[in-house]
Amino acid sequence: MTKRLNEFLAGVPMTIVGGVFLAVSLILMMMKLEVPVDPAWISVIISGIPLLYLAIWRIINNKGMSKISSALLISIAMIAAIAIGDIFAAGEVAFIMATGAILEEKTAERSKKGLKKLISLAPQQGRRIMNGKEEMIRAEEIKAGYMLRVLPGETIPVDGRITIGNSSVDQAVITGESLPVDKEAGDSVYCGTINRFGAIDMEATEVGEDSSLQKLIRMVQDAENKQAPIQRIADKWATWLVPAALLIAIAAYVFTQDIIRGVTVLVVFCPCALVLATPTAIMAAIGQAAKHGIIIKSGEALEKMGKVDTIVFDKTGTLTFGRPEVSDIITFLGEPDENELLALAASAESRSEHPLGKAIVAHAIEKKLVLKDAEGFRMEAGKGIYANVSGRDLFCGNENYLKENGIGIPQQAIDTLNLLRNQGKASVLAAADGLCVGVIGLSDVLRPAAVEMVAELHEMGTQTVLLTGDNHRTAAYFAEQAGITDVKAELLPEEKVQNILQLQQEGKAVCMIGDGVNDAPALKTASVGVAMGAMGSDIAVEAADIALMSDDISKIPYLKRLSNATVSTIKFSLFLSLLINFVAILMSFMGWLTPTTGALVHNAGSIVVVLIAALLYDRKFD
Structure with missing residues (x-):
């Protein structure tokens, strides 16, 4: 009952x-009008009761010097002011403290929805094969060694190893790779990933809490639990x-024999300006960031961002757009030419659901090429497709697929494939009427702002690192394009976390920027997590401390400058509030201030702190 009353007040x-x-009360006092009951009593009751409750609770429950808090000091000042009949002064200090507490609470709120969304990704059931029959069982009933079938x-449902079949598996939830990965017998697959095309049989290897997705969930929970709440500066200094x-x-009182002076000292000594210094600066900075499409979830994140010296990037969807586009069209025999090759391949792929096939079709449409009907279309998951277009037999796929269909791969094609692989690109070989006629290279696309953004960070003395689940060649290619020299590739979520922890152990203040579900543990583990908000997963956005709602990574240097300025403003405001308090104490000691005028001076100091913080809102950081 008491707790609910305090929360209400x-x-x-x-x-x-x-x-x-x-x-x-202030207006009546200035007009020298007397009323039976000072209206400031309402403020004392509303703001004072929760303050007094908090001070007493901390004395009873806290240990050691933490029993002494800013709430205790202000409660003493409030009671002393009431004792001498200065109700306005009592109400003023209680109200300012209550306002500061609300501001700080609003800036420190954290969303808890991300973890729930991550848990919802966990598969609920699996298809067990026993004695030649299929049966659906709950995911928690699956044991290591069970044979499972997964349809397109x-x-x-669990981690395992493919025993029969070929397919392409979307592993973005675990590795963040932008393209489905071709899988065949003997390859490993992960819990929570999606089988896109062919049916596969698999043997369960890691189940329950040992599966990849459950480890991912556990890492986010652990990182969430490690986030310590902000300790208010006024409370740190209250001891x-x-x-x-x-x-x-x-x-x-002893030197002047004037109880009024003693009470005035208590009133002006209250750390209200200290309480307001941090939250008001942070609120102004959060408002400034919101105008630029950046959502900052807590004041703690903003303060920590100001201390960051190392920024870690995910690749897919962060430095790059996360979607494949045709980058190269290379013919081997002179006929067909590039446009004809693209038109033939796009016609054959027009019925394909594979992302590479869709990208080829989209590029042909963009170039306004005429696509023809494809007959006899068939697809072999993880290998390629066949179609007859205008009487020509077309095969589009990987090397093995063409070889299995009796098509030779010329040395020029092999050299071209190696070159494209070294550039981190995917390749689709095209064969017409039994001859390998060309290759279409596809690549993720680096965001145009990435190069300048990385250069700006380097100029600011900030180290950059690339951590990605993609292969080494792709990672190295895009890192070189962006200007990042420190690269770690083929990382699972737990390995990204380990790399961030290692950087932190080296004394680095680390910011992680990512967009995928697989980035959630790293976003939580880093000192500050920044998510791509427009195209990134909801889970990554919820796990992060900051979200870029427009996915504009050119805003990262701006965010760093804003954070630096916020930290500087907070430090200056704290210094100024201490200086004002010191001067007010001297004036109180000399008898130049009464509790009422002291409260007004004290209030003026708080207003000055708020105004300084407000300047952050309109300052230019671009």
Whole structure:
């Protein structure tokens, strides 16, 4: 009951009510009008009761010096002001403290939806094969050694090894790879990944809590639990503020024999400006970032971003767009030419559901080529497709697929394939009427802003690292294009986490930028996680501290400059608030201030801190 009452009184609506009555009290006081009951009493009750409750709770439950908090100091000042009849001063310090607490709470809120979404990806059932028959069983009933069948479009229920069949598996949830990976007998598959095309039989190897997806979920949970809440600066300093305030107040009374001076010292000593310094600067910076399409979820993230010296990038969907596009069309025999080869391949692929086939068709349409009907279309999952176009037998696929169909691969084609692989590109060989006539190279596309963005970060003294689940050649190719020299490739989610932890152990303050579900543990583990918000997965966005809603990575240097400025502003505001308090204490000691005028000076100091922070909102950081 007491807790619910305090939560109600400390909420935004009641705090606003308290502020209104405090303002009425000030107006009456300035107009020298007397009323039977000072309206400031309402502010004292609304903002003071939760403050007093918090101070007492910490004295009873906290250990050691943490019993002494800013709430205790302000409660003492509030009670002292009431004791001498200055209700406005009591209401003012309680109201300012309540306002600061609300601001800080709003900036520190974290979303918990991401973990729930990640858990929802866990498969619920699997298709067990026993005695030649199929039966659906719950995922938790699957044991190592069970034989399972996964049909096209189904999610693989546990980690395992393919025993029969070929397919292409979308592993983005685990590795972040932009393209489905061709799989055949003997290859490993992961829980939570999607079988796109052919039916496969597999043997379960890692099940339950040992599966890849469950490890991913566990890593996000662990990283979430390691995130410590922000300790308010005023509370950090309260261990010496409270004794200092009491000693100075007592000294003021002893030396002057004036209880008013002692109470005034307590009122002006209250760390309200300290309480406001951090949250107001952060709120202004969050508003500034929002104008640029950047959502910052907490003040802690903004403060930490200002200290970051190493930024780690995922590749697919972060540095690149995460979708394959035709990059090369190479013919071997002079006939057909490039456009004819593209038109033939696109016609044959027009019925394909494979991402590479779709990309070839899209490129042909973009070039306004005429596609012809494909007859006799058939696809072999993980290998390629066949179709008859205008009487010509066309095979499009990998080397093995063409060889299996009796088509020789000329040395020129082999050399071209090796060149494309070294550039991190995928390749589709095209054969017409039994002859290998060309190859179409496809590649993910580097974001245009990536090169300049990385260069700006380097100029700011920030180290850049690429961590990706893609193969070494692809990673090296795109890292070189972007200007990143530190590259780690073919990483599973736990290996990305290990690399970030290693950087942190070396004393680095690490920011991770990613977009996929597989990036969620790394985003949580890093000091600051930044997700691509427009095209990135919901889970990555929820796991991150900051989201780029337009996927514009050119905003990263801006974000770093904004964070640096925020930290500097907070430090300056803290210094200024301490200086104002020091001057006010001297004035109180000399008798130049009363509790009421002291409260007004104290309030003016808080307003100055807020105004300084507000300047962040309109400052230019581009």
